[in-house]
Amino acid sequence: MKKIIVYSIVGLATALSGCKKDSDFLDIPPVQVLPSETVFSDPALILSVLGDLYNRQVDFSSLDGGWRTFADFSESFPSENGSDFLVTRSGWGYGEWGTWDYGYIRDLNLFLQRMDATEVSTKITAGDKARFLAEGRFLRANYYFEMVKRMGGVPLIIEPMQYDYKGDPTYLQRPRAKEAEIYDFVISEAEEIKNDLPANLADKSRATKAAALAMESRAALYAGSIAKYGATTPTVSLSTGEVGIAASQANGYYTIALRAANEIIDQSAGTVSLYRALPDLEENFAAIFLDKSSVNQESIFIEDFKAFAGKTHGFTTNDQPYSRSDEGGDAGRLNPSLNLVEQFELLNGTFAPLPIGTSASRIAYNNQEDLFAGRDARLRGTILVPGAYFKSGQLKIKAGEITSAGTIVTTDASGGSLVGTDGPVNGLEFRTQTGFYIRKWLDPQTGSGRRGRGSDVAFIRYRFGEVLLNAAEAAFELGQPAVAAGFMNQVRERAGITTPLTAADINFDRIVHERRVELAFEGHILFDYKRWRIADKVWNGDATSYSDIINNLGKATAKSTQPWGLWPYRVQDGANAGKWIYIETKPSRVTGVNRFQLGNYYSAIGDDIRAANPTIVRQPNQ
Amino acid sequence: MNKYGLFLLGVLAFASCKKDNYDAPSSQLTGRVVYQGEQLGFEQNQVTFELYQSGFGKTGPMGSTFKQDGTLNALLFNGTYKMIVPNGQGPFIWPKTASGAPDSLVINVNGSQSIDINVTPYYMIRNLQINGSSSTVTAKFDLEQIATGADAKEVEEVALFVNKTDFVSNSGDHKMREQKKPASDFPGLTNISLNAEVPSVTPAQNYMFVRVGVKIDGVEDWLYSQVQKITY
Numbered sequence: 001m002k003k004i005i006v007y008s009i010v011g012l013a014t015a016l017s018g019c020k021k022d023s024d025f026l027d028i029p030p031v032q033v034l035p036s037e038t039v040f041s042d043p044a045l046i047l048s049v050l051g052d053l054y055n056r057q058v059d060f061s062s063l064d065g066g067w068r069t070f071a072d073f074s075e076s077f078p079s080e081n082g083s084d085f086l087v088t089r090s091g092w093g094y095g096e097w098g099t100w101d102y103g104y105i106r107d108l109n110l111f112l113q114r115m116d117a118t119e120v121s122t123k124i125t126a127g128d129k130a131r132f133l134a135e136g137r138f139l140r141a142n143y144y145f146e147m148v149k150r151m152g153g154v155p156l157i158i159e160p161m162q163y164d165y166k167g168d169p170t171y172l173q174r175p176r177a178k179e180a181e182i183y184d185f186v187i188s189e190a191e192e193i194k195n196d197l198p199a200n201l202a203d204k205s206r207a208t209k210a211a212a213l214a215m216e217s218r219a220a221l222y223a224g225s226i227a228k229y230g231a232t233t234p235t236v237s238l239s240t241g242e243v244g245i246a247a248s249q250a251n252g253y254y255t256i257a258l259r260a261a262n263e264i265i266d267q268s269a270g271t272v273s274l275y276r277a278l279p280d281l282e283e284n285f286a287a288i289f290l291d292k293s294s295v296n297q298e299s300i301f302i303e304d305f306k307a308f309a310g311k312t313h314g315f316t317t318n319d320q321p322y323s324r325s326d327e328g329g330d331a332g333r334l335n336p337s338l339n340l341v342e343q344f345e346l347l348n349g350t351f352a353p354l355p356i357g358t359s360a361s362r363i364a365y366n367n368q369e370d371l372f373a374g375r376d377a378r379l380r381g382t383i384l385v386p387g388a389y390f391k392s393g394q395l396k397i398k399a400g401e402i403t404s405a406g407t408i409v410t411t412d413a414s415g416g417s418l419v420g421t422d423g424p425v426n427g428l429e430f431r432t433q434t435g436f437y438i439r440k441w442l443d444p445q446t447g448s449g450r451r452g453r454g455s456d457v458a459f460i461r462y463r464f465g466e467v468l469l470n471a472a473e474a475a476f477e478l479g480q481p482a483v484a485a486g487f488m489n490q491v492r493e494r495a496g497i498t499t500p501l502t503a504a505d506i507n508f509d510r511i512v513h514e515r516r517v518e519l520a521f522e523g524h525i526l527f528d529y530k531r532w533r534i535a536d537k538v539w540n541g542d543a544t545s546y547s548d549i550i551n552n553l554g555k556a557t558a559k560s561t562q563p564w565g566l567w568p569y570r571v572q573d574g575a576n577a578g579k580w581i582y583i584e585t586k587p588s589r590v591t592g593v594n595r596f597q598l599g600n601y602y603s604a605i606g607d608d609i610r611a612a613n614p615t616i617v618r619q620p621n622q
Numbered sequence: 623m624n625k626y627g628l629f630l631l632g633v634l635a636f637a638s639c640k641k642d643n644y645d646a647p648s649s650q651l652t653g654r655v656v657y658q659g660e661q662l663g664f665e666q667n668q669v670t671f672e673l674y675q676s677g678f679g680k681t682g683p684m685g686s687t688f689k690q691d692g693t694l695n696a697l698l699f700n701g702t703y704k705m706i707v708p709n710g711q712g713p714f715i716w717p718k719t720a721s722g723a724p725d726s727l728v729i730n731v732n733g734s735q736s737i738d739i740n741v742t743p744y745y746m747i748r749n750l751q752i753n754g755s756s757s758t759v760t761a762k763f764d765l766e767q768i769a770t771g772a773d774a775k776e777v778e779e780v781a782l783f784v785n786k787t788d789f790v791s792n793s794g795d796h797k798m799r800e801q802k803k804p805a806s807d808f809p810g811l812t813n814i815s816l817n818a819e820v821p822s823v824t825p826a827q828n829y830m831f832v833r834v835g836v837k838i839d840g841v842e843d844w845l846y847s848q849v850q851k852i853t854y
Contacts, residue, residue, distance in 0.1 A: 090794045235710055235840060239722060541794050561794070593794025598710065598842045611680035621710035621842065622670070 040114050041123035046132055049111060053139050054205070056104055058146050060097070061523030062303065063441060063459045067318040067334050070438075070521050073529075073539070074594055077335040077434045077563040077587055081427075084589045087563060090541065091595035094622045097150050097526065098603035101143070102157065108140040109160040134196035138207035138215070141189035145219050148182040149527050152602045152619065153242035156185060175615040178241035180249060183223035187256055190216035200270040204302045204458075210269035211301035214462035217260035217470045222531045224253030224477060229533040236533070236601045238620055243602055254474040261471035264300075264464070265487075272464045273297045274494045281496040285381025288465075289441050290457055298464045305456035307445075312454025316443040322414075322431045323421040324390045326449030332422070335434040336383045336520075337563030338584065339549050343517050344379035349492070349499040353550035354566070356582040364579035368397070368568050371582060377496040382520050384437040386568045386580075391444050396420035397435055399567035402581060404574025424567055426588040433587040434565030440521045465491055465518055473511045481506040488514055508532075512556035530601055532556070541595030546584045561594040562586060597621070647697045650734040655692040655714070657743050657768065662714065663833065663846030665791035666690040669712045674704045674726070688712075690789065691848055703729045705739075713838055713845035714741040715773055744769045744838045745777065745811075747847045752832050754852030759784055759818050761834050763847070765811040776839040777805040782816035786823045788831045790849050798823070820854075829853040 029035070039045045061069040071078045071086055078086045114120070115133050140158070147154045155174035163169060177185075190212040199209045227250035230237060237244025245253075264272055275298040277291065278284035288298055305311045317326070318333045325331035346352050354371055357363040365371050368387030372379060384390055386397040398420035400410025414431050415421040423431025443455035472487035482503040489500040491514065501510070515528055529535040537557040544562040552558030567585045571577055599621035610616045655662050671694060672683035688694050704726035707716040717725040729737060750763040761782045767774065781792065781802040789796045799818040808814045820830055830852050835844040 235842075541792065543794055591795065595794065607682040607685075611682040614681070618708070622708060 036114050037119075040117070040120050043124050043128050043132075046115070046124070046128075050132065050135055053104075053108060053111060053136065056101075056107075057139065057303070058099055058101065058104075058143060059303070059459070059461065059523060060146075060526065061521065063305070063313040063315045063455075063457065064303075067315055069523070071334055073525050074337055074544070074560045074563045075340045075520065075525060076337055076438070077565065077590070078333060079335050079423075079429050079431060079433045080333045081429045083333070087587070087590045088592040090592045091597060092600050094597075094599045094604040094619075095606070096600070096603060098605070099147055099150055100154075100605070100609060102155075104143060105140065105157055106160055108136055108143070109158060112136045112140070113160055130196040131198070134193035134212075135207045137189050137193050138197070138212055141186045142215055144182055145186045145215060148179060148186070149222065149530075150603045151605065152238075152244075153177045153179040153182055155613075155616075156182060173613040173615050176242040176617060179226070179243055180223065180241065180245045183219055183245070183253070186219040187216050187223075190219075190260070194269070198270075199268070201272065201297070201300065204299055205304045208270065208301070210264050210272060211462055213260045213264050213269055214300050214467055217257045217264070217467060217474075218462070220253045220257035220260060221470050221474055222527070224250045224257060224474065225531040226533075227253060228477065229531070233533045233536070233598065233601070236598055236620055238617060240617065242617055243620055251478065254477045258471055258474035258478065261467050261474065264467050265471060271297055272300065272467075274464060274468075274490060276494060281377035281494070282380040285378050285495065286439055288463070289460060290443065292458055299458070299460045300462040300464060300467070302458040302460050304458045305454075307448070307453055307456040312456050314451065314454055315441050315457070316448045316455040317451055319438050319442060320449040321384060321390050321395050321422050321437045323396050324393050324449075326447060327451055329430055330451065331449070332430040332432055332437065334438045334521075335432045335563075335565070336436045336438055337434050338436075338566045339544070339560045339564055340516075340520060341379065341383060341385075341436060341566065342549055342553055343513065344376040345497065345517075345554075347374050347376065347496055347498050349497045349501065351553035353553065354582070356566070356584065359583075362581035362583070364571055364576035364581050366579055368580050371580075376492075376517065378517055378520075380439070381495075382438075382440045382517075384439045384442075386435055388439075390437075390439075390442070391446075395422050395437065397422045397424065397432060397568060399424050399435070399569050399583075399585075401572045402569040403572050404576065408569065409572065424565065424585075424587075432565075433589070434563060435567050435582075435585075436565070438521065460522070465494075466522075466524075469511075469515055469518060472506075472514070476506050476508075476511055484511075491518055509554055509556045513554045529596075533601075535596040535601065536598060539594040539596035541593050543593050546586075562590045562592075564590075644699075647699045649698050649700050649731050651694075651696045651698050651729065651731055651737070652735075653694045653737040653739050655688060655694075655712075655739045655741055657714070657741060657746060659738075660746070661848065662692045662741070662743055663835075663848050664688050664690055664692055664712070665793055665796070665844060665846070666789050668791075668793075669707070669843055671705055671707050671711075673698075673729075674706070675699075675701055676704070690791065690846070698731050700732050701730075703731060705729055707741075711843065712741070713745075713836070713841055713843045714743040715769055716741060742769055742773075743845060744773075744775050744841065745836055745845060747834060747836065747845070750834065750847050752834075752850050752852065754820065754830065754832065754854060756828075756854040757820055759820055759830065759832050759852060761816045761832070763814055763834060765814065765836060767811070775841060777811065778837040778839040779804045780808070780814055780816065780837070781835050781844075782818050783833055783835060784818050784820060785831050786821070786827065788849055788851070790831050790833045791846065792835060792837075792844055 153176045156177040161172050194209045194212045197207055197209045227245040227247055230244050231247055275288045277295050317330050320331045322331040372385045400408055400418050402408050411418050414423050414425055424433045443457045447453045448455040468487045468491050472484040476484035484506045485501045485503050534557050539561055540559050565585045565587055566582050568580050568582055571579050602619040604622050667687045669688045672685045706724040706726050719725050746766045748764045748766050752761045779802050781800055783790050783797040784799040785797050798821045801816045801818045831849050833847050833849045835846045837844050
């Protein structure tokens with residue numbers, strides 16, 4: 001009897017528990033994911049979605065993208081044995097630098113669609129909504145700008161596309177837009193969103209009015225120069241406009257670039273100014289990239305990092321001078337080249353090669369750093385030269401000793417009595433092999449060079465110095481050299497150059513040179529040289545000699561296909577005993593020659609992409 | 623392990639012996655790029671061609687490059703292929719369709735075969751004489767303009783390249799010595815004379831590889847003569 005009762009209870013319980021309605025049973029709110037109605041009802045949750053979209057921005061050079069994103073193009077030598085392909089190869093593949101992340105575009109489009117839904121307005125304030133929408137559109141425009149720089153015109157997709165699972169995806173296949181249309185999109189988006197974004201720079205990690213305008217001015221400048229200089233490489237274009245912009249549009253774009261830059265310069269997008277916090281101009285220039293406080297009114301839009309909070313990068317670990325390394329042998333990878341060092345002018349604004357003498361008679365210096373005295377402050381603000389200090393210790397860069405008769409005495413091991421701890425020795429990785437270390441972005445904070453702690457120096461994507469140079473270039477191209485000189489002189493005066501440029505001094509070479517020295521290692525050189533269509537002339541595949549470097553200072557199209565170094569030696573005897581001489585040296589690992597082919601101007605679109613979407617036309621010259 | 627176990631293992635082992643895959647491609651297609659029967663010279667791995675075979679879903683190219691003597695070599699399955707040279711490749715004119723896309727050349731592969739790909743180069747190197755000693759190499763040649771009318775292009779420069787291996791071209795590591803002359807130095811395109819020093823190399827060798835090249839204005843790929851070995 002007892003059994004019967006027990007069985008009936010169990011039986012009943014089982015039977016009745018199945019009596020729930022199917023819809024109730026299956027429709028359980030998820031506990032691991034937040035449904036979009038929930039997310040888009042709370043500003044804090046929306047911000048966390050946006051945070052992910054901010055994190056996925058694509059930069060060419062970036063501190064968390066690895067030191068190698070700053071190397072290449074003969075502006076530096078890679079002192080890591082696994083990376084010597086940068087200087088042993090003889091050019092770049094056509095696919096190099098490509099980006100095609102329509103997954104990111106789709107996520108941005110979905111964000112904007114959900115954000116724009118009417119019911120969102122009932123949950124959050126109109127001001128918040130407008131700002132979030134503007135930020136999403138800023139990120140989307142910024143990524144389209146990144147794509148058009150690398151790929152030319154790409155399919156312009158501004159709504160989330162949905163597949164209907166009917167077996168025919170052709171209605172989703174969009175052809176490439178014209179290159180000009182993508183630039184127009186970036187410019188018009190920036191114009192439309194700028195007033196929904198804060199007109200101050202309190203939070204530089206998020207989009208601001210100034211960031212939108214800086215993006216607009218850079219994009220318009222790129223479009224203008226492609227229109228103007230595209231004429232010098234007529235084969236780098238497609239008749240249907242996916243690559244190349246009509247020359248007649250150049251002035252229109254330059255006008256936009258100048259207007260957008262002027263809007264920042266006249267402070268209507270918040271207080272911005274060149275950084276001038278420190279009296280020592282070299283320290284001051286280095287501090288632009290280190291100072292994250294409100295004193296720094298130069299940086300406009302940054303990728304920020306935070307130590308001990310999970311977002312750090314290894315740039316300092318990878319590139320700190322070997323003798324000052326926080327992490328044993330982990331150091332010294334990015335060595336600026338002599339090609340770049342020679343480009344820095346004397347303080348009076350003239351070009352002069354570093355006076356090292358000739359192989360027959362070398363000039364001897366009492367102190368290593370004397371050779372670099374009296375130069376543009378950006379030289380020692382960007383680069384650690386022999387004799388410089390880092391973290392209050394003097395670098396030990398010494399290639400060996402030399403007798404008064406000219407015999408070099410050296411060894412293959414660093415750190416002994418002959419060769420400095422910091423190198424240089426050919427092929428000895430993690431020490432300089434050019435005689436120079438990078439200073440820009442290098443964190444002097446104690447412990448920042450350790451792998452565990454990492455550095456939290458922020459990467460500056462847009463800064464006021466560049467905005468001024470954008471304005472200068474646009475003004476020059478619009479036939480206003482006096483205006484251009486005014487903008488350029490602000491940047492140059494901050495670098496300690498005493499003689500201002502006059503309107504007559506401004507020419508194309510000047511514009512190119514100023515961007516090269518001011519914006520070195522900030523991820524500009526490839527895109528600048530591409531848009532001016534001089535990449536195939538500067539990286540022309542012919543070996544670079546020392547005389548090529550010193551005889552063509554400040555020339556836009558002077559070739560720079562192999563990185564050179566400058567090695568210091570201590571004189572052993574004779575009248576100059578104890579003094580230092582310098583010998584120009586091409587590191588022995590430099591066996592390749594950079595050759596930029598016409599097919600490199602626009603990165604190849606993969607065969608898989610073109611097979612999946614036959615409306616995509618291929619790039620020219622590939 | 624008992625008998626049944628062994629038997630089962632044997633069955634399993636042999637059961638997987640059925641052929642379940644295609645044979646590797648075995649038809650060898652060789653070809654050379656010619657103008658009136660004369661092979662053109664390129665830089666190794668610089669002039670691209672693409673083969674397409676349709677009927678297998680997505681259309682993607684099998685991309686490859688010509689060798690420096692102007693030949694190609696591919697192992698293929700039997701079938702019908704279409705070959706193109708992408709726009710902007712090669713120092714010659716490849717036919718185009720009305721829309722500007724490269725026209726395709728149909729190749730029926732049925733067993734190994736050799737084809738001649740006829741193209742119209744902008745120029746041809748004629749009457750080439752290369753003489754070398756242990757100190758210098760000299761080259762004399764004429765240029766004949768082939769493409770005329772709307773397709774005609776000017777010569778930008780000519781050059782003589784010397785290398786210790788038989789890869790010789792304008793590429794950085796394919797030349798040890800070179801002499802380049804701009805087109806303005808030789809009006810009429812005849813009796814062009816170039817000379818270059820013979821470098822000393824370690825280990826010593828008594829031969830060098832030499833070729834001359836022509837850079838045509840607005841065309842990225844140089845046109846080369848065939849590589850010649852000089853022994854001294």
